[in-house]
Amino acid sequence: MSLSPAFISGFLGFILTLLVFSYVLGDNPLFRITIYIFVGVSAGYVAAVAWHQVLWPNLFLPLITGSMAERLLLLIPLILSILLLMKISPSLSKLGTVPMAFLVGVGAAVAVGGAVMGTIFPQLRASINMLDVNAAALQGIHPAEQLIEGSIILVGITSTLIYFHFGAKPVPGGSAQRHKIIEGIALLGRVFIAITFGVLFAGVYSAAMTALIERLNSFLTFFALL
Amino acid sequence: MRKPLATAIAIAIGLIVLLGYFLPGTLLFEIRLELVHWAVILTGVAVLVGVFNLFSVHVEKIRNRQKGNVYSLFLIATLLFSFLFGLAFGPDHVTIRLLFEAVVIPVEASLMAILAVTLIYASIRLLRKRLDLMTVIFLATAFLVLLGTAPFPFGEIPILGSLIRPMIVNVPAVAGARGIMLGVALGTLTTGLRILLGADRPYGSN
């Protein structure tokens, strides 16, 4: 048995895995210590990565080695970065509003463009194409089967979207109630959502089971090193 | 003064980036490129600000000797060590990788493994806590999908894996998921437009 990096990492991993598994018995200080260590290491690592792989190569290195045009152009993100760092201080945090507005503006525009071009249009197109029996026939799918599937999917999409419509009219008694037709369709949408969440639950459990298997398998790897 | 300036910046930058989607090959496209690059740089700075905030919170906790400040000591120590070591030697250093493999991966994977126990326990108590149509549909769907996910050790039931599970996953689940994704996209569109029109100002009203 040699104190190789693999052994050290294996040993630490084994100990920490057991400490985390102790949570099954109940919350305990060792589990908390493990979690706090994990957060500390992760945060430190992320900060180091942010410097080494973002700020240094994209901001400071071009400011030092880049052309005059690049330098002048990079003054703006440099100033914005300094203003954003003011968020650390409670008294100077107001100075960080401008770079935050910059980030929010860019993020909003990116999200809007991506949602429209990447989800809404393609998904609607795909929903319509579900009823294309010719394309299904080319793929060897029976038209009736395609139609049935397409209709169910179309009904499911519609009812699911209607379920999230919460416009209601006030009724006597102080409460608000949706239209009866809307309520009926929303109920059908709830059924589709329940099915989707059931499939999601099965998927999450599969992932968790795989993680458990991997962890137990790592014990074998560690024991093999002994 | 800062409030209208921030709003103007958010709206202007956002409109330029959005218009760049529809006007490729123009000067607006180039400006959009630079603006997005600057946003990426600011994101890196935001990560540093977040990490420093975490650091200051726990330092304050230790200074004020609040409950659980002992745990904060572990966090501060490991954070400083990993950051300084990574700052000095780079995140690709063997030590950092060793630390990552010995601490981050095992702990996070173990937390995910405990989730298997928690999910089973929750599913057992689900019907006892709340008995209605949606709960029954949810649990029945999960059960059937799990049954068809993998064959049994003693053999596979064909109807489960080849018919029931694909029928559930590919038709009603896809319908619901598509509806959810469309709803998310519509919500993103609405929220983004509200920000671009100045109706929402999540960047602070200071």
Next chain:
Amino acid sequence: MSSVHCPLCGKPNPEELEECQFCQARLKPIMAPMELLVPESTEGGGSPEKVQDLLAGLAAQAGEDEEVIPDWLADLRMESSPDKGVANATPKSPEPGKEEDWLTALRDGSDLTAESPAARISESKPGVTGELGGVLPEWLTDLHEESAKEPFQPVVGDLTDWQTDEAAKEISSDLIASTEDYKKPASSSNADIPEWLAKFTAEQTSKEAKNQEAAQIESTIPAEPSIEGSEPMEPPVLTMTGIHYGIPVQDGGLPKEPTAPAENPPESTTSEGEKTSDLLSDLDKETAGPSPEKPPETLVEDTSAEIPEWLSSLSTVDRGFVETSPEPGAEKSASPLETLPSSSTPALIPDDEALPGADVDELLSKEMPDWLSSVGTEEREQEKPTEGAEIPLPPEQDESLTPAELPSWVQAMRPLEAVIPGLPLKEDGEKILEKEGPLAGLVGILPTGPALDSTRKPQPYGIKLQVSQIQREGAALLETMLASESEPRPITAPTMELSKRVLRWAVAGILFVVVGVSTFTRTRITPMAGSYPPQVGAAKDVINALSASDPVLLVFDYQPGLSGELDAAAAPVVDHLMLRGVHLAILSTSPTGPVLAERFLQKTQSAHGYQRGGQYVNLGYLPGGAAGILNFALNPTNAIRMTVDGQPAWKSQPLQGVHLLSDFAALIILTDNAETGRSWIEQAGTFLRSSPMVMVVSAQSEPLLLPYYESDQVKGLVSGLVGAAAYEYINGRPALGYQYWDSFSIGLLAAEIIILVGGLWGLRTSIRSRRKPEVDNG
């Protein structure tokens, strides 16, 4: 200079004023205080309070001992005799003739306390003034002076006669006439006689008064004059039962014997067109057939709410009446009331206060003349009042309301109508009759609106904030709530029941044992799946289409926690890629992605011998999320300039000729998060052009990303351990999927059994718990 406070508005006024300069309420009583009727020897003589006490005492005395003659009457009789005390009031000259006889007889010394009132009165000198002697109040004396009418008739006489109906009627009619004249303008002396007194007198007659002395006294009352308004107002006369105004004595003699019935029936009051009051009507009833031996004080024995206190007190105080002298030339015989000064303040007795222990009826029946006691009959109440003569009776006061206790000096100002019930009052035209308050009975009072009904002095409001106790408590509660909001609440761990903890241990134990045994024993009992999903085959087809040395972008966007599943799912795909000989460019939008990628390649693909910088390049971390992806998609060379090891990224061998995203042969996304996968699809999908995108995802994100495969935005999809196992199966190269498959299958089976049993048990428990309340309620 001393000031007088107005009884209505409470503001100070100069002493010499008779009316308030602010609200025009009378400051000085209209008639002399009752003290003038009280002899000096009596207690409390000389002030309105004393007069009130006098009347109260009178009532009490009447209630205590029926045989005891009221002191005032005794005094009157005593005063009539030279050897007895005489009241200090200014005596009025009695009416000439027989009217003086009865009153004089009283003054001459009949023993009111020892004998029956009637007897005593009969022994006294005739004439009211004689009867009343020096105890007449000043107000009565003033009334007599100002009166231009025929002098009032003595009412204190033979009590027996009072009880006769006929005489009572006459008395009542005279009383009504006098009260009516009292309310008229100053041309007559009617205004001098308070209406409240007349009203009170009418009220007194409605009580039980069966006393021979009252009848005797009543019988001495002379004939009643007309009360149509032309007659002058008679000065009031204070009797044991009240003040009676201008009631002429018919026969001018002493009151008749109580036993003798009244010659004139009570209806006689209406024969002359007079409206009788309730008081006089009641008196008529009550005085019918009284016993002459009954002492006057018995008249006030009964506690009656209708008898004013001032009147009832008369029975208990040894007072007498002031003898007033009738006006010269008066045709009518003087009534006992005539001797009273007209300006005297009438007796102050609250309307609804019951006389303590006073039998008002007995008082009225014993002490009042027949003409007065016969007025208060119900028949008179029901008789229609004649035009111009009858005054509508004031409405009965609400017994549920308790009137305010007015000060004695305010009560002294009260009109007769306010205290004498049943006394008819006439509302003339637009003039409004005041029915409550200190001005009750007066006509022509300015009406008050709802906001001015209260005659109380307005409470002074200070500048200090008026906070009630409830408001203080509410403010304290709100302050406590606000203070508790800023305080951090300690999070208390919920105490779990032992059964729940045991259940969790059991589930964990089963899973750990089952999966652990399978993993440690490396069992291989579970067969592989007979079929695989079409998306897995599509992914395989995409990779099969790649050529050697094609640059493929491999994105590691999953968390370390799901590295076990993603490593297992991505291993056959990356293995296939490496088998194809493609060059890999590793990128991650997660800070931990680059190190995970290195670990993955070292752990699962070490057999291929891929070297960093030769066959693959690690571009490192791409910050910014969706914006970063867009940035990379727009200009990869500008988004990522250096690799993780600090080398120029786009000058390395794996990325030779790559400048745009579309220059990559394929884009392989490894992600555990549906949002990350969606971001890559939305931002980078439009820039790939013909380059395919294949996704290797966790089983938890498969349902949400499968629509993108259905929409042909993703060309291939490998999901979880099942997808990995399927890919390994169709690729023929077992890897982690194959290694984990048995444990995965056994673990899933155990979970399915636990879910089935536990779900059925929970369903049964839930149904039973629902049925139990229904059974209990049933």
